[in-house]
Amino acid sequence: MDSPQDTSSYWRRLLKLDEEVPADFAAKLDSFWKIFRRPLHNIISKLAKSDFGLSARGLENLPEKPPFLIASNHSSSLDFPAVFLSLPEKYKKDVVAMYTSFFDRIPPAKAAIKTFVPSFAVDLEGSFWDALSKAGKVLKSGKIVYIAPEGQRSYDGKLLPFKVGVGALAVETKTPVVPAYIKGTFEALPRGRFIPRKHPVKVIFGKPLETEEFFIKKGSLPAYDVYKEFTEKLRREILRLGSV
Amino acid sequence: MENIEKEIKALVSKVVKIPEEKIDPNADLFKDLGVDSLLGVEIFATLDKKYHIDIPEQKLIKIKTLNDIIAIAKEQIK
DSSP: OOOTTOOHHHHHHHHTTTSOOOTTTTGGGOOGGGGGHHHHHHHHHHHHHHHHOOEEEOGGGSOSSSOEEEEEOOOSTTHHHHHHHHSOHHHHTTEEEEEEGGGGGSHHHHHHHHHHSOEEEEOSSSOSHHHHHHHHHHHHTTOEEEEOTTSSOOSSSSOOOOOTHHHHHHHHHTOOEEEEEEESHHHHSOTTOOSOOOOOOEEEEOOOBOOHHHHHHTTTSOHHHHHHHHHHHHHHHHHHHHHO | OHHHHHHHHHHHHHHHTOOGGGOOTTSOTTTTSOOOHHHHHHHHHHHHHHHOOOOOHHHHTTOOSHHHHHHHHHHHHO
């Protein structure tokens, strides 16, 4: 019910969450590059094991079925591949990634991303509402969205503040968020380095954070405060996973 | 209209938790006053709730100052 304090209707309009989602919405985010997906996954999976000894913990925490969000720390271009390759096979066909529009300017990089996974760009220089609204529609299509709430790679491997957009997206779509902490990718491929060095990489998945109670809280608090509270909770949980 | 200006200034002050007297109407809310861009969205969400002023997404990135907000609000109220 709409309460006098609830300011979320404007946020919902920006996120276009009340629009109908076409049945083929998520499929249209994929490209013809997908024909090379299986061989690329096989090659990168072998490299991940041989050079990075990729391992995962907490896979039992993943919800049985999508939709859900996976949110992690971000300090390396290897982060998304590490999370993706850690997932059990049954989830992989449903994962959609967000990437920075910077890569749209580098055709081989864009092709590599599109080959690896269905994805869409976040325009960091313009409005990012388009990307968040796409993410909302992808979730409503029953998919899994990977997001890096810091909005950029960390310069020193330490966790940056989180963008509140992740909270708005999760709370307004009432989607659980699986927190994940990625260890070792910063050492393997930090900012400014182009060739990865061998280093063990581990992905730790936490229990999903539910959003229902936050959705209800909007009746008594400004929407931004609710989204921020959820976002801070998510950040604390990711930090905690990193210290385990 | 002058009343609207005062009301909007009070509303912005309340949302961003900065005293009214510290908000220079021409200061960049985000760069000079350190307002988080999404907290800026909450200003517009509150305006929408209170005055039914619907600021379209395309205009969001152009709004920087309190005076910009007031100008948009006046335009919408017209």
